[in-house]
Amino acid sequence: MKQESGATLPIWEKNITLPNTHALHENLTCDVCVVGAGIAGLTTAYLLAKEGKRVIVLESKSIGGGETSRTTAHLSNALDDMYYNLIKHFGKDGARLACQSHAQAIDKIEEIAKDAGIECDFDRVDGYLVATTEEEEALLMQELEALQQIGWHDVVLRKQCPAPYLTALPCLHYPNQARFHAMKYLAGLAGAILEKDGQIFTNSHVVDFKPGAVSTVVTESGHAVSANHLVIATNTPVTNKVSMHTKLAPYRTYAIGVQVPQRDIPDALYWDMKDPYHYVRLQRNPDEEDYDILIVGGEDHKTGQDQHLTKHFQELERWTRLKFPSAGEVVYQWSGQVFEPVDGLAYIGRNPGDPNNVYIATGDSGHGMTHGTIAGILLTDLIMDRQNPWTALYDPSRSPLKSAGEYFKQNLNVAAQFKDFVTPGEVEDPMQVMPGTGRIIRDGMTKLAVYCDQDGVRHKHSAICPHLGCVVNWNDVENSWDCPCHGSRFDPLGKVITGPASADLDKVE
Ligand SMILES: Cc1cc2nc3c(=O)[nH]c(=O)nc-3n(C[C@H](O)[C@H](O)[C@H](O)COP(=O)(O)OP(=O)(O)OC[C@H]3O[C@@H](n4cnc5c(N)ncnc54)[C@H](O)[C@@H]3O)c2cc1C
Ligand code: FES
Known part of the structure; x- marks a missing residue:
């Protein structure tokens, strides 16, 4: 819970x-x-x-x-970077190939599950991309035109979204998407x-x-x-x-699982067009007769470049209650990382x-x-x-x-992170770091990552990421040190969790 x-x-x-x-x-x-x-x-x-x-x-x-x-295991070839952008980067033929490759990947998952006898709740469902403002509606029309250009003709514009509170404006309806239990x-x-x-x-x-x-x-x-x-x-x-x-940007993204009455929300994948956008699906709940789980994701931000991250769960919950009024108790909340390629x-x-x-x-x-x-x-x-x-x-x-x-833009953003070398620490004294939290402290010309465990013992490590030397930041959702440059992550005691860094943060006695 x-x-x-x-x-x-x-x-x-x-x-x-x-x-x-x-x-x-x-x-x-x-x-x-x-x-x-x-x-x-x-x-x-x-x-x-x-x-x-x-x-x-x-x-x-x-x-x-x-x-x-x-x-959150949406299986989709409605790519979130939008086909009107992909056409700019890869031409119509490249965008068409991308579309086909993702469709074939969904087919391959279905085929593997069948061949290998894997019971993984694979289901074909439709997807809906919803506009909630007039600007988004214009982009929706641009996307529809791009889809026509690459020959994806069975995506259609619908005046009404099956989940009515999501939007009063039109949406795009994508057949033959899917979901499964990852x-x-x-x-x-x-x-x-x-x-x-x-x-x-x-x-x-x-x-x-x-x-x-x-x-x-x-x-x-x-x-x-x-x-x-x-x-x-x-x-x-x-x-x-x-x-x-230099061609990848790391983002944290958040998901919550909310109880909803069974069969209350039409079973589909839903995506909006906000930046960052929300992505929504249902997970049928075989153990509990009364409710399904609505999985809502979003609130993305660059890894290591935001503070007080638990606010993202609160914001997801607020949005969910607004858009799905039957939403009940939040029973899951978790976060993870995705790497955005520049194109x-x-x-x-x-x-x-x-x-x-x-x-x-x-x-x-x-x-x-x-x-x-x-x-x-x-x-x-x-x-x-x-x-x-x-x-x-x-x-x-x-x-x-x-x-x-x-x-x-991505590489200027990385370069800007080196400002952390001249800024003060978050606190001045390790004793100001509270149990169960981590804080950055200035130590002469460098910075330290200080974690205080539940017994009040303070653990000090160099705050300098061993990949290319940026200063890490504390992640209060996952209790980790996250690097704002290329997304390396370390546990509270400095052990590497996610690359590109291959070494731990240096321990400081
Ligand atoms: C909240 C959230 C929602 C998402 N929703 C969707 C969605 O709806 N649809 C979708 O398509 N995608 C979604 N994604 C993205 C998707 O989950 C990931 O892109 C995908 O799981 C990545 O798979 P992977 O095999 O590349 O990496 P991983 O699953 O991370 O596997 C890499 C493995 O390598 C191991 N490893 C790393 N370094 C070493 C080493 N040195 N030695 C040995 N092992 C090592 C790691 O421990 C890890 O297990 C979502 C991601 C998040 C976080
Ligand atoms: S400097 Fe590249 S991940 Fe930290």
Whole structure:
């Protein structure tokens, strides 16, 4: 149940049974080593195991322990960056290909669930994009025109939205979208990989990547896996120190789960056009006869660039009650991270600067379920040496020139974060840091991240992110230190949770 502040476990982690896995404790070889057991890594591993490849997956935490367990699991090819923008960046043919690739990803999830016998509540539902102001209505018409241009003719304008309080203005109606239970799907995928003689090692954080004709990765425990192909499916690439991170912006996003009477709200996906936008869906509740869970997401902001983050849950709840008057108790609230690519599409393919047999999947945007599945399909084709029509579209080396405005904006924003080196600390004395919280303190020319645990012990670490040296900030929802530059995150005791940083914050005695 929800606490007054802070997060609960995401809805997907309730009653989920994962296959038995353990940490790597020997040196192994294989055809393909996949680092990261989220949807991108496990889909790739499953499809390659199906092709007969010997696959090993290495995961720092548990299966789905990264962002996949935090998703809201809309499966959609109504891309949130809007097709009128994608046409500008990729032309009509590129935008059409993007649309088809996401539709095929939804089909692939349905197919895998069927083939592997995964009960993951997959359902086809329609989607509605709603305008709530006249300006948004004009953009809605622009989007409809873009969809016509790329040949997506079965999206239509509706005068009324099926959820009437969302808007009195028109909406776009997208048929054949879908939703599923993300963790049931991942648990099933992991089971299917093991059945096909693949291996999955959890609690196996990779600390050293040695790309080569045969690539070797080494885990924290000092054990190595050597492979002919290496797939880095760590959500944000942990080996690529700079080039990819200039094309990605990290955002925190928030979700709440609210009880609503069963069958009160038409079962569909709903998105508005605010900036940041809201995304809404239903999760049928098999255990409880009386109510379903309405999952409402939004309130995105740049990671590490906002304070007092619990206000975002309050704002989501306020918006939900306004738009869905039957909303009852809030029973879940959680947050997570998404990486926005500067031009709207993920980067999937060969890692720039590495040998040809090293691959990445990143820049999931709000569509990581389908982007992660596209990664599985595309990387499998690259590794199997097959042509794939999406290779150039998702190529991580593609130029940011057509999205130069967004590219410079993102990198100016990163440069602006270095102002933190000249500003004062949030408090002057570690004793001012209250139990269960963290604060930044100035220490001469540098800054310290001070966390006070529930017993009143103060833990001091350097506040300087080991990736490229920005100053981290305290996240009071997740109790973590978050870097405002490229989204690295650390637990209260400085241990790295999310890359691109691969090292912990330095401990200060
Ligand atoms: C609140 C929220 C709502 C969302 N809603 C949607 C939605 O409705 N639809 C949608 O399509 N997408 C949505 N997304 C996005 C989507 O959830 C993510 O993009 C997707 O789960 C990312 O999958 P992934 O496999 O790339 O990364 P992850 O699931 O994060 O997997 C990467 C894994 O790599 C592991 N790892 C990292 N470094 C190492 C290392 N050095 N060694 C070993 N393992 C390592 C991590 O522990 C992690 O488990 C949402 C995200 C959030 C946070
Ligand atoms: S994540 Fe790049 S400097 Fe911190």
